[in-house]
Amino acid sequence: MKNRSGRAIAVARENKSKLILRSAIISALTGLALVWGMSPSPAQDMQRYSMEKTDSGIIRLDRQTGEFALCKEQAGKVECAETKPAQLSNDERTLLLEKQVADLTARIAQLEKTGVANSTLPSEEEFEKGLGYMERFMRSFMGVAKSLDEPATTPNRT
Numbered sequence: 001m002k003n004r005s006g007r008a009i010a011v012a013r014e015n016k017s018k019l020i021l022r023s024a025i026i027s028a029l030t031g032l033a034l035v036w037g038m039s040p041s042p043a044q045d046m047q048r049y050s051m052e053k054t055d056s057g058i059i060r061l062d063r064q065t066g067e068f069a070l071c072k073e074q075a076g077k078v079e080c081a082e083t084k085p086a087q088l089s090n091d092e093r094t095l096l097l098e099k100q101v102a103d104l105t106a107r108i109a110q111l112e113k114t115g116v117a118n119s120t121l122p123s124e125e126e127f128e129k130g131l132g133y134m135e136r137f138m139r140s141f142m143g144v145a146k147s148l149d150e151p152a153t154t155p156n157r158t
Contacts, residue, residue, distance in 0.1 A: 058078060
């Protein structure tokens, strides 16, 4: 009877260790995926804005949010004031939409030619940083998992 319960305890500990290890791997991979997705690539950031010269100045379009800004060039600097699309004249809106359609058409043609979209893979530095986080996490977690496998020490009460 004692042998059966000892074996059952050993099997339970082994299953617990496997479950802990699986949880650690899943957590580490999730963390690594989050690290990779944190920062946009510089190429994505450069393509965020589109600027078009008009009779009344310059119009800047934020391609991520769709917001427009009216800009004026003064003393060699371009200063922009945020505005809503309804404040733009019909000609300005038409000009912006035509520019956006032309840009998108050119981008589609480029992607069809190469057959590949911009890579969203992390840089070598970002990869190494994420790998370092995962490695530290795994070492720490494995230390905890190993301590669970060791028999508990009972204090001497005599």
